[in-house]
Amino acid sequence: MFDSKSARSEDFINHDEIIKVLEYGRDHKNDSEMVDNILKKAETLSGLDRYEVSVLLHACENEDNCELREKIFKMARKIKEAIYGRRIVMFAPLYVSNYCINGCKYCGYHCGSGIRRKKLTQEEVAEECRAIEAMGHKRIAMEAGEDPKNCDIDYIVECMKTAYATKNGNGEIRRINVNIAATTVENYKKLKAAGIGTYVLFQETYHKPTYENLHPFGPKSDYDYHTTAHDRAMQGGIDDVGIGVLYGLYEYKYEVIGTMLHVKHLEDTFGIGPHTISIPRIRMAEGVDLELFPNIVSDEQFKTIIAVLRLAVPYTGMIISTREEKNFRDEIISLGISQTSGGSCTGVGGYSKRLEDGGSGCDDQSTAQFKVSDERTEAEVSKALLKNGYIPSFCTACYRAGRTGDRFMQLAKTGNISNCCLPNAMLTLAEYALDYGDDEFKKLTFDVIKSERESISEEKVKVKFDEYLDLIKSGQRDFRF
Numbered sequence: 001m002f003d004s005k006s007a008r009s010e011d012f013i014n015h016d017e018i019i020k021v022l023e024y025g026r027d028h029k030n031d032s033e034m035v036d037n038i039l040k041k042a043e044t045l046s047g048l049d050r051y052e053v054s055v056l057l058h059a060c061e062n063e064d065n066c067e068l069r070e071k072i073f074k075m076a077r078k079i080k081e082a083i084y085g086r087r088i089v090m091f092a093p094l095y096v097s098n099y100c101i102n103g104c105k106y107c108g109y110h111c112g113s114g115i116r117r118k119k120l121t122q123e124e125v126a127e128e129c130r131a132i133e134a135m136g137h138k139r140i141a142m143e144a145g146e147d148p149k150n151c152d153i154d155y156i157v158e159c160m161k162t163a164y165a166t167k168n169g170n171g172e173i174r175r176i177n178v179n180i181a182a183t184t185v186e187n188y189k190k191l192k193a194a195g196i197g198t199y200v201l202f203q204e205t206y207h208k209p210t211y212e213n214l215h216p217f218g219p220k221s222d223y224d225y226h227t228t229a230h231d232r233a234m235q236g237g238i239d240d241v242g243i244g245v246l247y248g249l250y251e252y253k254y255e256v257i258g259t260m261l262h263v264k265h266l267e268d269t270f271g272i273g274p275h276t277i278s279i280p281r282i283r284m285a286e287g288v289d290l291e292l293f294p295n296i297v298s299d300e301q302f303k304t305i306i307a308v309l310r311l312a313v314p315y316t317g318m319i320i321s322t323r324e325e326k327n328f329r330d331e332i333i334s335l336g337i338s339q340t341s342g343g344s345c346t347g348v349g350g351y352s353k354r355l356e357d358g359g360s361g362c363d364d365q366s367t368a369q370f371k372v373s374d375e376r377t378e379a380e381v382s383k384a385l386l387k388n389g390y391i392p393s394f395c396t397a398c399y400r401a402g403r404t405g406d407r408f409m410q411l412a413k414t415g416n417i418s419n420c421c422l423p424n425a426m427l428t429l430a431e432y433a434l435d436y437g438d439d440e441f442k443k444l445t446f447d448v449i450k451s452e453r454e455s456i457s458e459e460k461v462k463v464k465f466d467e468y469l470d471l472i473k474s475g476q477r478d479f480r481f
Contacts, residue, residue, distance in 0.1 A: 025054025100145030102218030133171025188236025206258025239405025310336025
């Protein structure tokens with residue numbers, strides 16, 4: 001059995017190795033034959049290694065190389081559709097506490113930021129969940145700052161139980177992903193017992209000197225403990241983990257190669273790569289001066305990062321948040337994104353306040369971690385996706401049917417996940433349209449369902465799908481494959 005105590009970050013995030021890989025990419029960026037062969041390999045859905053990723057990143061560095069970038073973007077779209085189809089999984093973040101004892105220089109939660117500190121009571125958690133459910137969400141990402149005194153693991157577990165138990169009409173939370181600080185194997189076991197979906201923890205930056213500079217004090221300042229957190233989570237029984245860096249903290253190509261090394265470590269050690277890779281960029285926050293960050297990623301670089309990661313790790317879910325402006329977010333979704341948030345509030349208690357005020361945005365930033373750039377409602381985001389040819393999915397069936405970890409990976413890597421996901425996506429979209437959609441949304445939904453139904457290959461699945469859809473139309477809920 002893997003022993004988390006033996007895990008050391010330097011065993012898999014090796015600075016000299018990253019530099020060697022980056023030099024290889026720089027040396028071969030003009031080798032057009034190599035680049036073509038890398039793209040041909042990506043097309044087989046077998047993924048890319050870190051050296052191949054480095055070549056593509058360096059080859060795209062030349063802003064005049066538009067033709068190559070377009071090839072990569074086209075391939076990313078093809079790979080994403082081959083594995084995930086046109087489904088986009090919808091979720092909402094739920095911030096339960098912003099108490100934090102860390103000194104992270106890029107985060108609005110850092111202990112010297114001056115934001116108003118707040119921790120939700122269990123009744124307030126229920127109020128937030130009812131507001132989120134009123135938007136139609138069934139999947140949340142539970143978030144909190146790190147403060148063992150004000151927000152310990154038992155509090156998070158209690159919040160999870162409250163969220164799962166809270167109903168609002170036909171609304172319910174069916175999956176809770178958790179994004180909290182690195183912790184112990186025993187605490188991860190508690191999260192597993194409480195019904196966690198995916199454990200998500202961002203590395204922020206793989207460059208150790210930059211990491212240590214940006215985390216001058218607090219528990220998160222321990223680079224090694226933080227970087228090996230996913231190992232402990234896996235040992236604690238959580239077989240779906242999510243990784244990611246905050247682009248803009250250090251040079252982006254270094255971060256992508258660090259991500260590839262982390263992916264390889266998880267695959268080699270546990271036989272399971274990351275369930276998700278999140279792609280956030282640093283944004284304005286209380287007490288954060290963006291002028292101090294010289295590695296801000298441009299829009300073109302950001303699109304390249306997303307597309308290359310989709311080629312490199314085709315099976316993983318890729319997440320984009322409301323940190324991005326709405327028009328740009330709509331654009332980059334096509335490059336490989338499979339999950340996105342809608343109608344997000346990053347403040348503690350923001351959803352119920354918004355519902356009470358009858359507004360659509362989150363104007364009160366006094367408790368927020370960062371400023372939201374896309375302030376559309378969930379319905380507006382989902383309607384835009386439908387109009388752009390995507391299928392907003394509120395499905396949580398894989399998690400509840402036990403298709404997690406290696407079972408999910410086998411389906412995803414072979415492209416067979418669509419046999420489950422397409423029918424489930426359409427059924428949950430029908431639920432959403434009937435419960436929360438306006439007339440235009442309902443028409444868009446049932447037009448796409450009629451069209452997509454024909455792409456279901458197995459006749460017995462079509463028959464069962466029609467049966468479930470009729471039950472949903474009659475007012476019943478939660479039918480899944």
